[in-house]
Amino acid sequence: MTTTAASTASSGLWNLQTVAVCGGEISLLKGGTGEPLMVLPRDNGHPPRHEFLDLLAADFSVYYPWLPGFYGGAPEAWEWLANVRDLAVVQRQLIVELGLERLALVGLGFGGWVAAEMATMGQGRLDSLVLVAPMGIQPRRDYIIDQFLISTESYARAGFADEAGFDAVYGSEPGFEQLESWETDREMTSRVAWKPYMYNPSLPRLLGGVTTPALVVWGDSDRVVPLECAELYRSAVPNATLEVFQHCGHAVDLEQPAALAAKVASFIRGAHRS
Amino acid sequence: MHLMYFTEQPMAAWDPESAALDEIPIGGGRTQRVTALLHSNKNFDPVAASRLYNERLDEYQYVEEVGFDGIMLNEHHTAPFCMSPRINLFAVLLARLTKRVKIVLLGNPLPIWDSPVHLAEELSIIDMISGGRLVSGFVRGGGVENIQANANPLFNRERFEEAHDLVIKAWTEPGPFRWEGKHYQFRVVNPWATPLQKPHPRIWIPGVASKETVIWAAEHRYPYIGLNTNFDVSQKIKELYVGAARGVGYEPGPENFGQLLQCHVAETEEKAERNARQFMWMAGEFTGLAHPVWGSPTGYGSRSNRKALIEIAGGRRPMVKPPALNQRRLEHTFVWGTPDSVIKQLKHVLENNRVGILALWGNDGNINHEDSMSCIKLLGKEVVPAIRDYAKELGLKDPMEANAPVSLRETAADELVPVQA
Numbered sequence: 116m117t118t119t120a121a122s123t124a125s126s127g128l129w130n131l132q133t134v135a136v137c138g139g140e141i142s143l144l145k146g147g148t149g150e151p152l153m154v155l156p157r158d159n160g161h162p163p164r165h166e167f168l169d170l171l172a173a174d175f176s177v178y179y180p181w182l183p184g185f186y187g188g189a190p191e192a193w194e195w196l197a198n199v200r201d202l203a204v205v206q207r208q209l210i211v212e213l214g215l216e217r218l219a220l221v222g223l224g225f226g227g228w229v230a231a232e233m234a235t236m237g238q239g240r241l242d243s244l245v246l247v248a249p250m251g252i253q254p255r256r257d258y259i260i261d262q263f264l265i266s267t268e269s270y271a272r273a274g275f276a277d278e279a280g281f282d283a284v285y286g287s288e289p290g291f292e293q294l295e296s297w298e299t300d301r302e303m304t305s306r307v308a309w310k311p312y313m314y315n316p317s318l319p320r321l322l323g324g325v326t327t328p329a330l331v332v333w334g335d336s337d338r339v340v341p342l343e344c345a346e347l348y349r350s351a352v353p354n355a356t357l358e359v360f361q362h363c364g365h366a367v368d369l370e371q372p373a374a375l376a377a378k379v380a381s382f383i384r385g386a387h388r389s
Numbered sequence: 390m391h392l393m394y395f396t397e398q399p400m401a402a403w404d405p406e407s408a409a410l411d412e413i414p415i416g417g418g419r420t421q422r423v424t425a426l427l428h429s430n431k432n433f434d435p436v437a438a439s440r441l442y443n444e445r446l447d448e449y450q451y452v453e454e455v456g457f458d459g460i461m462l463n464e465h466h467t468a469p470f471c472m473s474p475r476i477n478l479f480a481v482l483l484a485r486l487t488k489r490v491k492i493v494l495l496g497n498p499l500p501i502w503d504s505p506v507h508l509a510e511e512l513s514i515i516d517m518i519s520g521g522r523l524v525s526g527f528v529r530g531g532g533v534e535n536i537q538a539n540a541n542p543l544f545n546r547e548r549f550e551e552a553h554d555l556v557i558k559a560w561t562e563p564g565p566f567r568w569e570g571k572h573y574q575f576r577v578v579n580p581w582a583t584p585l586q587k588p589h590p591r592i593w594i595p596g597v598a599s600k601e602t603v604i605w606a607a608e609h610r611y612p613y614i615g616l617n618t619n620f621d622v623s624q625k626i627k628e629l630y631v632g633a634a635r636g637v638g639y640e641p642g643p644e645n646f647g648q649l650l651q652c653h654v655a656e657t658e659e660k661a662e663r664n665a666r667q668f669m670w671m672a673g674e675f676t677g678l679a680h681p682v683w684g685s686p687t688g689y690g691s692r693s694n695r696k697a698l699i700e701i702a703g704g705r706r707p708m709v710k711p712p713a714l715n716q717r718r719l720e721h722t723f724v725w726g727t728p729d730s731v732i733k734q735l736k737h738v739l740e741n742n743r744v745g746i747l748a749l750w751g752n753d754g755n756i757n758h759e760d761s762m763s764c765i766k767l768l769g770k771e772v773v774p775a776i777r778d779y780a781k782e783l784g785l786k787d788p789m790e791a792n793a794p795v796s797l798r799e800t801a802a803d804e805l806v807p808v809q810a
Binding site for chain 1: 415682686687688696700702
């Protein structure tokens with residue numbers, strides 16, 4: 116477990132809990148009150164500071180799990196996971212184990228891909244879906260950045276349009292614990308997304324059956340997943356709207372947390388009224 | 390004693406200055422000059438390479454003529470330090486162009502093969518054309534090799550072991566059979582090309598002392614060849630190997646151990662030293678300079694070494710620099726000089742390491758064809774006979790002389806007496 120999680124949990128706002136799923140255990144932070152909302156993290160894990168989460172917790176009961184096999188859990192218990200659809204099935208079972216009958220699902224980057232796959236498997240419990248710069252659909256003109264050719268820190272930095280934002284969240288030179296957590300995350304990413312890298316060729320077709328109200332959010336300066344994928348997602352999901360944030364990179368939740376939290380909250384309220 | 394000649398087959402026409410163009414960030418504010426993977430092949434010169442490939446073939450034929458026992462080949466990818474991206478191509482050429490020497494492949498990188506059955510076929514053909522002169526080594530391949538082939542480094546060791554098992558089965562058991570493994574699946578395995586040597590060609594495993602690989606080689610009774618390992622590392626390899634060998638029931642001897650050394654010979658000490666500097670042609674790195682993330686991708690390395698790898702890959706700790714030229718001489722991983730001086734140095738290595746297989750890495754960098762041929766001549770005519778005689782005195786037999794079984798699997802059960810440490 117990261118000290119980040121422990122210190123956040125000890126602040127009183129967040130509680131750390133563990134849920135048994137598929138023979139393994141998933142850790143998650145729970146905080147706030149209101150309608151249930153689950154946030155799935157990126158492939159480089161939980162950041163040490165996450166204002167976006169704190170803001171959401173003012174309006175919702177927020178569930179923030181670690182993806183199975185990623186840092187913060189027990190990676191060796193999840194070595195059987197073979198692809199991102201496997202991850203999605205595990206996350207759906209987590210929702211069942213938590214007893215959440217209805218929820219809003221928010222996926223950040225890689226977590227957005229997992230959320231999109233989850234939605235294609237049935238929308239019974241899903242009231243709304245928010246996908247923040249998700250991987251999962253192959254760009255047509257450009258490529259999703261290849262994290263396996265650069266250091267884990269370089270990859271995390273690429274998530275920001277302005278790297279001063281990275282320094283503010285992670286510090287200008289992240290310590291060993293952070294590097295180790297990214298390394299563990301990368302090992303799991305390698306396991307489930309090595310080839311084809313960061314997309315599922317079937318996903319655009321499968322998303323055609325997802326009628327849940329969906330919001331697709333993208334930063335106009337995303338260096339990780341090309342902006343063209345925003346339109347590909349919007350056109351693949353029948354009830355999706357697209358919101359592009361200006362002067363913003365891939366990690367929209369870290370670069371513009373207040374604007375994103377406000378947008379997400381108003382979208383979910385609107386979706387629940389309709 | 391098996392004495393073989395080796396060269397990395399360098400792209401000698403490559404301009405080292407071109408690497409200065411490829412400085413890339415590695416984190417922690419550091420940059421890295423690269424000569425592999427992303428170092429552009431616009432710096433490759435096919436006209437010069439056409440000449441170089443043919444000069445190499447002439448050199449290899451001469452290696453046989455002057456009296457070596459074998460020619461050791463290897464492969465690397467997307468880098469100027471090695472022009473051989475497919476070891477089996479030169480092997481099949483040498484199968485026909487030579488008549489006597491062993492063709493020693495150290496080795497085929499198993500994990501980057503998506504079809505080990507195809508590999509089993511190619512090796513069988515090399516063995517048949519050569520009249521049973523193939524020694525088939527296997528390696529895991531470096532990080533760069535795995536990335537360029539898009540082989541997931543996380544599964545490198547699993548793919549190595551499964552591909553090995555499949556090749557051995559394809560060589561030794563009649564087809565057709567079916568293979569449903571974790572990484573490889575085949576409806577029908579039934580290659581109409583099987584090795585001439587029975588039960589199969591010898592398998593030697595080269596490496597730089599990865600603990601898991603040393604133990605794996607020992608447990609299969611495959612000789613382990615230390616690649617430019619110094620006395621300390623060679624000793625550690627030996628201890629690991631002996632422990633694992635005793636655990637499965639046999640006592641290893643010199644025939645289970647080999648050594649690759651850089652070894653350049655010239656008519657004078659001055660010329661030898663001048664050419665020795667060519668081995669440092671890539672800033673002292675002989676497997677190409679790579680971003681640490683490519684050299685040891687996530688999941689590729691041993692977990693026991695994880696902390697150092699993370700710090701190096703993150704730019705928090707400098708990459709381990711290869712030893713300087715004089716350091717190599719002091720550590721006996723590089724010997725150079727006139728034949729007499731080299732013989733003296735090699736004797737010292739044999740006394741210490743007591744190996745049955747010795748590979749001499751004769752030429753590298755920009756050493757020209759004429760000097761390469763001269764080195765091969767002096768090695769073959771003067772060094773090889775002297776070392777062969779000395780190895781006899783020391784009782785250092787190679788696997789063929791010792792008539793060692795080709796593997797643990799091919800060792801009679803009643804000869805095996807496992808001893809737990």
